[in-house]
Amino acid sequence: MPRTRTCRLEPLALARLMARQEGVISRSQVLELGGDDVDIRRKIRRREWAPVHPGVYVAHTGPLTRAQRMWAAVLLHWPAAVHRESALELHGLKQDRRRSRTEEPVRLAIDAARRTPATVPGIEVERLRDARSWLTPHHWPPRVQVELALLKVASGRDLAGAIAVLADGCQQRRTDVTRLLLAVERLPTLPGRAALVEVLHDVSSGAHSVLETRYLRHVERAHGLPVAQRQVREGAGGRVAIRDGKYAAQGVVVELDGRFGHSDALDRWADLDRDLAAAEQSLVTIRLGWAQVLGPCRVAASVAVILQARGWSGAPRPCGPDCAVRDRGQS
Template identity: 30%
Template sequence: MDMLDHWLSQHDGVITRAQAAICGLSGDAVDRLVRRGTWQTIHRGVYFVADRPFTADARIRCAVWGAGTNAVLSGEAAAFWHRVISEAPSIIEVTTPRKGRSRAEGCRLRRRDIHSKDIVERRGMRVTSLDLTVLEASIGKAHIMDRALQRHTNLEGLRQADARNPGRAGASEAKRLLKVAAHGARSEGERLLIGEFRSRDIRGWVANFRWGGYELEIAFAAEMVAIEIDGWAYHSDHDAFQRDRSRQNDITPNWTILRYTWFDLTERMDHVIAEIISTVDRIRCSQPR
């Protein structure tokens, strides 16, 4: 049983019927373990040893192996598997080829063909490559790409994965994120916020307002409220950080400063707008008439 114990310790306590046979167990032996309650049947032909916690890794492994031999972990769950994000998503996405048989057990199944360079094995399981994973997991959650660019990959790797897998769901959004990452998010964020001001007919603001030798990105000059937009952490460096903080310290005695990230503007714009309007209105009401 040494081979079996080693397998289970290396694979989160999860094993398939075919893998059990490689470890020397007959089909009858597997069935006896299930009847005794020593093994739990999670999906058809996929088992979990009941003497240990059913972890997030075990749940993901069961879903992928339950979908068939050609299944590949993808999306946010793949980002968790690559350790780009720290929490496993509630929905596990698994990708299988367009042709062939597969099952959707305990997962959201996608049928598509992935370039061979973007299918890798990590900890004994098939998963989309780090770069393709980052591209796909970042749709609607751009902070994943920012974090990955800081610690795990680079723009060229992401571009190559994007080119190898055209036509996939979210490809156009991924291209936009790559463009933002290449040029920084600050100017893009400024355009987003100004566009929102215009669409909501918010008035009284000025873009690129000069004051005391500084240029404020967006300012409500009469109320002295300045809006500063930070770029991605991927682009930050010590000198830029110091310049931004020195600039803020110089204008703070006179101005109220509201700082937002690109993610604030793309993921919670309503909150941003409400905070800006509330701040401007409060100052406006407190000014002498």
């Protein structure tokens, strides 16, 4: 007599699980629900399921969505969590518009105690010490905390790109500088950590001294611009303003804004008050942030044009062979 199968796949539990996982399921999950390999082969034969990776299946035969690609990667390397740019995507951060997200690999984190898995096209895996402690609770698919994802992404970029991604996270209210500073304390070997900590502390204190120093060294001095007065305290019309930099002879003020987070109404009013006070004195205000100062040659060229239009008889000098500034004294 043929042997009777005793396994029975629970259809309601299966439907609930696959709905939560965007229609993706693993072999181990099928077994946990009372199914077996015969059930899996039947689903594939009927074209209800299609293999994605070894032991991972999706409930259709067409192209996978981005969410299904993430689930398939997580289940292939289970236990695993979505990491880096992929995690930022799940956290709702709008970033990396340089290319389509569908072209991006799925980035995962697994615990460092595990062996490094075999390479699978379209999936990048990073081993993290005590990976579970970095997870955002009660989110599916599992993902690392937004602070770790931001810092890891930032560490792989130049300083301008790093500041841009951290600022995006704060401006889009996914985190703040205080939480980023707490997270970076747990990452003593993070590449580029010293520069990131310096900037985060500077932004947190509200001093913007790092930004001011970079403007002085890389924009002004490096390109032979006039020397601006620093932290000039002025009052006009009942207003008191402190200018980050003032080219008094040319009537030009430079304001350096190093804030990361959302600029609320009070911040905007403070900026407007400073600009109005400058306008009352016939001063031109140049307002610069991290994105501008970290492109020093381009900023220097623009500032030079403004200064020359208001009476500066000098000329900027290029800081190197590829500088955007052209020495007007050369042919």
